[in-house]
Amino acid sequence: MDTSAWMDVALQKAEESLKAGEVPVGCLFIYNNQVIATGNNTVNETCNATRHAEINCIDQVLKFYVIVTVEPCIMCMSALLQLQIRSIVYGCANDRFGGCISVLEVPKFYDSKIMIQGNIKGEKAMRLLQDFYKGVNPNAPESKVKKGRNTKGTSSTHTENK
Amino acid sequence: MTSPKNVKARKMETATRSWTAKPILSSDFTEAPPLQEVYVGVLKQRKDTSTAIKSISTILPGFAHLKRCSNGKLLLAPLHSDELSREKGHDISLGENQLKTQLKERGFDLSLLEEKFQMTKVPAKAPRTKIQASEASKIWPVNFHPDQTVESLIDGSIFNDDCLYAIERIMSLVIKVARLEAVGDERCTGATAIVDPEDGRILAVAAAKIDRHPMWHAAMLAVDLIARLHGGGAWKLNDEECKETKEQTDAIEEDKFGDESTDPNVTTEDQILKRLRRIKRRYEEETPLCYPKSLASLKFPVQTSLETQVVRKGRRNNGAKIENSRQKECEDNAKKCGPYLCTVLMEPCPLCAMALLHSRVARIFYGTANQSVGVLGSKTILHSVPGLNHRYRVWSGILERECRQIVEEIDARRSRS
Numbered sequence: 001m002d003t004s005a006w007m008d009v010a011l012q013k014a015e016e017s018l019k020a021g022e023v024p025v026g027c028l029f030i031y032n033n034q035v036i037a038t039g040n041n042t043v044n045e046t047c048n049a050t051r052h053a054e055i056n057c058i059d060q061v062l063k064f065y066v067i068v069t070v071e072p073c074i075m076c077m078s079a080l081l082q083l084q085i086r087s088i089v090y091g092c093a094n095d096r097f098g099g100c101i102s103v104l105e106v107p108k109f110y111d112s113k114i115m116i117q118g119n120i121k122g123e124k125a126m127r128l129l130q131d132f133y134k135g136v137n138p139n140a141p142e143s144k145v146k147k148g149r150n151t152k153g154t155s156s157t158h159t160e161n162k
Numbered sequence: 163m164t165s166p167k168n169v170k171a172r173k174m175e176t177a178t179r180s181w182t183a184k185p186i187l188s189s190d191f192t193e194a195p196p197l198q199e200v201y202v203g204v205l206k207q208r209k210d211t212s213t214a215i216k217s218i219s220t221i222l223p224g225f226a227h228l229k230r231c232s233n234g235k236l237l238l239a240p241l242h243s244d245e246l247s248r249e250k251g252h253d254i255s256l257g258e259n260q261l262k263t264q265l266k267e268r269g270f271d272l273s274l275l276e277e278k279f280q281m282t283k284v285p286a287k288a289p290r291t292k293i294q295a296s297e298a299s300k301i302w303p304v305n306f307h308p309d310q311t312v313e314s315l316i317d318g319s320i321f322n323d324d325c326l327y328a329i330e331r332i333m334s335l336v337i338k339v340a341r342l343e344a345v346g347d348e349r350c351t352g353a354t355a356i357v358d359p360e361d362g363r364i365l366a367v368a369a370a371k372i373d374r375h376p377m378w379h380a381a382m383l384a385v386d387l388i389a390r391l392h393g394g395g396a397w398k399l400n401d402e403e404c405k406e407t408k409e410q411t412d413a414i415e416e417d418k419f420g421d422e423s424t425d426p427n428v429t430t431e432d433q434i435l436k437r438l439r440r441i442k443r444r445y446e447e448e449t450p451l452c453y454p455k456s457l458a459s460l461k462f463p464v465q466t467s468l469e470t471q472v473v474r475k476g477r478r479n480n481g482a483k484i485e486n487s488r489q490k491e492c493e494d495n496a497k498k499c500g501p502y503l504c505t506v507l508m509e510p511c512p513l514c515a516m517a518l519l520h521s522r523v524a525r526i527f528y529g530t531a532n533q534s535v536g537v538l539g540s541k542t543i544l545h546s547v548p549g550l551n552h553r554y555r556v557w558s559g560i561l562e563r564e565c566r567q568i569v570e571e572i573d574a575r576r577s578r579s
Contacts, residue, residue, distance in 0.1 A: 073516060073520075074512050074515075074516040074519075074537075074544070075516030075517050077512070078511060078512035079376075083376060095549060096549060096551060097516070099512070099516070103547055103549050103550065104512070104542065104544070109534075109535045109537070109541050110349075110535065
């Protein structure tokens with residue numbers, strides 16, 4: 001859909017506002033060519049002068065739930081809490097970095113009422129990770145032991161290449 | 163023991179600098195070591211000491227961190243043995259008679275000891291620092307070999323004056339950056355500089371801009387600037403300089419394409435070298451990367467190497483070796499913030515602290531504590547949490563007063579707007 005087609009949808013929302021006796025403004029949030037939020041002005045309905053179409057859309061997108069196969073790490077958990085999301089459902093626990101409970105309980109720093117549910121199809125998520133780490137991860141650093149032993153050899157090849 | 167010379171040096175230090183770099187260490191290093199209850203046997207005759215020690219150490223090994231015998235008293239066994247508790251599934255204390263039976267069964271000559279065993283408390287864990295060791299040895303003599311690195315962290319000798327001045331100059335820059343541009347909230351605000359310790363080159367400088375993007379905390383931005391320096395980067399920063407960025411991005415794309423025209427999973431030595439050269443050229447031509455761009459007009463401090471080296475006996479570190487390992491690290495860390503130092507105005511929030519951990523920065527210096535969500539000292543000590551795969555070292559208190567003042571200033575600015 002192009003801009004003008006989206007605008008038609010927004011105008012429909014604005015018309016709904018008009019019918020409801022509100023200032024006729026309609027708003028859409030589009031992501032990847034899909035509507036992720038629609039809103040219209042609801043100042044009268046809510047007796048709140050800030051309830052513009054955009055604000056209503058923002059509230060809609062903030063009401064998202066996060067479904068993730070592995071428990072978010074401390075960094076991501078902190079980010080999600082700052083966005084004040086409502087709920088996280090995760091598959092397997094993250095013993096290395098987990099920020100819900102496994103390594104550090106980040107929600108307690110943000111006195112948040114977030115709902116967290118873990119171990120939903122955790123085995124499958126874990127299996128995927130295991131498959132990945134079994135295989136060759138091109139970005140993984142060489143193991144420490146190997147590194148120590150080979151340092152000399154590798155660096156001499158470097159000088160040859162220069 | 164401090165020699166008079168040291169005292170003099172320290173006095174000079176406090177006279178010329180308003181702040182001290184306080185290492186943020188895990189409680190293992192800072193708290194008084196915990197105690198445990200043990201049975202001790204009193205030797206009837208001092209001359210039996212070595213026989214008794216030999217015998218007990220084979221029968222009931224343990225207490226490696228303690229002298230097995232002190233002042234005619236022989237350490238026998240803990241009252242609450244982990245092993246025993248695990249077997250029975252709950253905490254059980256060892257009875258005196260039970261212990262005597264055990265000792266007799268295993269062939270310890272009980273006649274060496276007085277009839278009645280005593281109970282006493284001894285340090286439960288090995289001391290990690292000189293201070294802990296001296297505290298612990300007031301209770302019971304300990305076996306202790308100081309770790310030079312740890313001791314140099316605690317007494318501050320890890321940094322010489324030049325190093326401290328260099329850190330101060332970088333923090334002064336961070337303060338200026340924060341004053342000019344930082345927009346944060348009560349949980350995280352300020353500015354960050356990332357520095358290559360080898361030559362002291364400032365690689366990236368960023369101010370928090372959460373008014374533009376909720377994830378644009380200073381450290382998050384700085385990490386992405388480094389990524390850009392390494393040929394990546396996720397955020398479109400400095401879009402106002404569209405043309406220049408475009409040109410740069412194009413060049414990067416080209417480079418990337420060149421690399422990936424062969425199997426993308428295989429990086430040959432040649433490609434790695436090419437990439438390293440490219441990064442090096444960027445270091446020289448493009449640093450410091452700044453966000454927002456206006457910061458580039460600031461006066462940047464002169465470069466001073468920030469390498470610190472703990473003196474080790476036997477000179478295990480020769481230059482060549484370091485060079486090799488650096489190059490290796492460089493390759494490993496091409497996507498990360500390598501062995502860099504990070505200077506931040508305020509103690510990082512969990513988002514920033516963990517971002518820096520994922521990026522493998524080596525050292526973090528911050529000015530003032532973040533009481534609300536700081537995780538490098540205030541709410542927790544992230545770098546001492548077990549299980550994490552990287553540990554940076556952290557110091558607080560760099561130009562602390564000035565940093566606190568600027569945090570207040572930024573807060574006031576926010577409430578005005």
